[in-house]
Amino acid sequence: MRIAVDLLGGDDAPAVVVDGALRAFGADPDLRLLLVGPAEVADELIAMLRPDDRDRVAVRPVREAVAMTGDPAALVRSDSTIRAAVAAVAEGAADAVVSAGSTGATVTAAVLGFGRWSGVRRPALVATLPALAGPVALLDVGGSLEARPATLARHAVLGAAYAAVVYGVSEPRIGLLSIGTEAGKGDRARRAADPVIADQPLPAGGRYVGFVEGYDVALGSRADVVVTDGFTGNVLLKGIEGAYAMAGGPPAGGGAPRAAALLGVAGAVVVCHGAARADDVASGIALAAHLHRRRAIAAVSTLLAELTGANRITDTEVTA
């Protein structure tokens, strides 16, 4: 298992990425890293390792970072660290990519380098929140920002498969985030998406439970998977993080994650928060390692393909 780490991704790169990689490396003796970035940054990291550990690290020298602003497609130059990290996985030189760089650039690089899964137009970022009864998958937390019914419906399928594969939940409960639980609650996008999700089959015995609310994401009582658009999901995830900070720290089971898995492309990608600290980068690397150990991306893709074989719903707009 080898994780490709984008040394130049994130507001405080490369320092926090180096620190985070060192922490992840120390915590997991099976972990191998492919450092993607300037050779001198990689060398600095390697110099901090015990000599015995140095053969667990390889380097792919690249000089270009991707800025956090502007048009992601234009910024994803072929010589950027994120493009090189994705290429390393596509070539088989690594098993998963971790970056704290621009989310838009990472998603674009992953789509270009891995390709989308059949039937998925908009890859989704899925965050795992520890809740009372078990983990809750919240998606999308920023992969795409529009709330089209077909995208929400497709993300419900992705989330159900993810919960089954990564959390081992059988018959996962899928909720659509809205502002009340009664049918008809919510804005036009949710009212349009509700019947579309209700009418489609879900993988792994997943069941659609209808609308859920903001509390349910933190508490997890009503759904294992909460589906929303990437704008609302990102705002909510950060709001929950702020609330835990305000309350004096996260609950015992863990707080709001600062690393999320990308679903919908044919490769394992973990996106860390742009303002990631070393711990966040380490968590992201650990998540990537966990996804690889579970063969999660392949397993989710298989569940999706089985479902797509059984019916023809794809992520193209449905007129409600």
Added chain:
Amino acid sequence: MRIAVDLLGGDDAPAVVVDGALRAFGADPDLRLLLVGPAEVADELIAMLRPDDRDRVAVRPVREAVAMTGDPAALVRSDSTIRAAVAAVAEGAADAVVSAGSTGATVTAAVLGFGRWSGVRRPALVATLPALAGPVALLDVGGSLEARPATLARHAVLGAAYAAVVYGVSEPRIGLLSIGTEAGKGDRARRAADPVIADQPLPAGGRYVGFVEGYDVALGSRADVVVTDGFTGNVLLKGIEGAYAMAGGPPAGGGAPRAAALLGVAGAVVVCHGAARADDVASGIALAAHLHRRRAIAAVSTLLAELTGANRITDTEVTA
């Protein structure tokens, strides 16, 4: 000071409303109530009061409740409790309305009974979150659900005036909720609203600080007022509430409120959460009393009128 209380508003009405009214009544010796609902419910409440206190309560008998679902406009029958409560304030028989009934029905009743302020097409619900450096006003938390740039811009003005009047903040800082702080971050609605808000004057010396994120609503470090659409605001408010519950309880300064003030109509209205408990109803009544003591609605309206006199920006759609 007399607060009109909708006895039939809320999922657990009238029981929790009666309990909440009794608590509010016990906590504030200057409070007077106008109970709007079935006479037998009002009589039951009055029977629980000490004889000395009974002259602080009046009754307006009404039989009809408004259901939580369906089209609010159709549901706001002229003989509903919420219409009667608004009418009581419009006639001068009470000073403010409190309801835990359907938000849509309450907003519609308030618009019909009080009229909108000039230049405000979409009244906003504003929630106050206690944060580290002082209160944060979050609006809209469910008054309207669409994220039109002109509505967000108008709500920035309402929020600035509210923070100045109700919290006594001079030169309030106004932020627009998005998924990153750099210019250009966010969905189409935020990117379009950002320059519109930046270009408009704000009351009370308010300053627009640009994009803020989910954390800033709970922590309050970057803005005194956070503007968003009612869908996102409602989800976020409930997410923060869930996080506090998950963390073992709200922080010392107080948690996410379950009562919000309506801004944009010519009368004082407080909307409590539909699943309000007695404490929430009591908080809503206390908020209504506070708004009345500060003459908040009139003062916000005056700030708004001064600003509207100085320029001609109104809440009609701006083509970005």
